[in-house]
Amino acid sequence: MYFKTIDFSKYSSIKVGQPAEVLMIEKGDSIPKDRYLIGGANNLLISPTPPPFMMLSKDFATITQKGDILTIGAAMPTGRIVSYTKKHDIAGFEFCSKLPGTLGGMLAMNAGVKEYEIFNILHSIKINGEWVLAKEIEHGYRFAKLGSIATHARFKIKKGFDQTLLDALLNLRSNQPHEPSAGSAFKNPKNDYAGRLIEAVGLKGERKGDMQWSNIHANFLINLGEGTHKDAIYLIDLAKERVLTTFNITLKEEIKLL
Numbered sequence: 001m002y003f004k005t006i007d008f009s010k011y012s013s014i015k016v017g018q019p020a021e022v023l024m025i026e027k028g029d030s031i032p033k034d035r036y037l038i039g040g041a042n043n044l045l046i047s048p049t050p051p052p053f054m055m056l057s058k059d060f061a062t063i064t065q066k067g068d069i070l071t072i073g074a075a076m077p078t079g080r081i082v083s084y085t086k087k088h089d090i091a092g093f094e095f096c097s098k099l100p101g102t103l104g105g106m107l108a109m110n111a112g113v114k115e116y117e118i119f120n121i122l123h124s125i126k127i128n129g130e131w132v133l134a135k136e137i138e139h140g141y142r143f144a145k146l147g148s149i150a151t152h153a154r155f156k157i158k159k160g161f162d163q164t165l166l167d168a169l170l171n172l173r174s175n176q177p178h179e180p181s182a183g184s185a186f187k188n189p190k191n192d193y194a195g196r197l198i199e200a201v202g203l204k205g206e207r208k209g210d211m212q213w214s215n216i217h218a219n220f221l222i223n224l225g226e227g228t229h230k231d232a233i234y235l236i237d238l239a240k241e242r243v244l245t246t247f248n249i250t251l252k253e254e255i256k257l258l
């Protein structure tokens with residue numbers, strides 16, 4: 001293992017944070033228990049006083065095929081998974097396109113688009129050196145109880161990369177905000193949409209400093225340049241408070257506040 005300085009104002013997708021010394025885990029290292037693991041930082045909001053971080057090194061950015069099993073390392077970026085499965089005509093990973101992050105982050109969040117979620121196609125995950133079947137892991141909408149760090153995952157190979165599905169999903173994303181964000185800030189409450197609720201309480205487009213609830217998609221907290229953690233938290237708390245007062249609904253953050 002070794003330390004690497006990562007500047008979260010550049011590395012995180014929402015461009016908030018500061019430089020931190022991150023412990024890089026290499027193959028064969030035992031994984032510390034007192035550090036928070038980050039993947040691609042596409043779902044994080046980093047405070048000025050974050051916990052100590054660690055990250056899986058490129059030793060875990062692997063992808064191998066054996067028989068009908070595809071094994072992918074948790075540090076593998078989603079974009080490379082899509083290009084690999086396209087090249088090898090493998091079905092099921094089309095939805096990972098334009099879903100920024102690493103496989104590890106996808107597993108921990110049960111990331112997905114519409115009805116497509118990573119757990120739907122997952123066979124098993126390697127956690128603490130043991131393979132655990134996906135069906136034995138508690139999971140749901142944007143949540144999975146991994147209990148510890150996932151280093152690899154296995155998928156049963158199904159042939160037939162679906163370019164039409166990929167194109168349809170890309171089209172769906174074409175109206176998303178282009179400014180830096182961490183994707184959806186809140187999970188959708190049952191039978192409703194966080195974006196609709198934020199808009200209904202008059203916060204679509206609301207700005208504090210350089211942070212804003214996007215005019216295009218109200219559940220996207222965007223950074224217009226010099227947005228700070230403090231401004232982001234102000235807008236998050238404001239939305240939660242207004243939605244609770246108006247609709248008696250408690251919005252739950254999808255982004256991880258660290």
Ligand SMILES: Cc1cc2nc3c(=O)[nH]c(=O)nc-3n(C[C@H](O)[C@H](O)[C@H](O)COP(=O)(O)OP(=O)(O)OC[C@H]3O[C@@H](n4cnc5c(N)ncnc54)[C@H](O)[C@@H]3O)c2cc1C
Binds near residue numbers: 100104109110112151
């Ligand atoms: C523009 C934009 C659009 C987005 N659209 C979507 C969308 O449509 N659907 C969706 O689901 N998400 C979406 N997101 C959120 C994000 O893409 C996903 O949550 C993604 O899976 C995060 O991956 P990451 O590697 O960046 O994880 P990080 O943000 O670094 O971490 C997220 C969580 O995963 C945990 N984690 C990371 N790696 C591991 C591991 N190896 N083992 C255990 N835990 C781990 C972290 O501890 C943290 O709790 C979007 C984000 C952006 C910026």
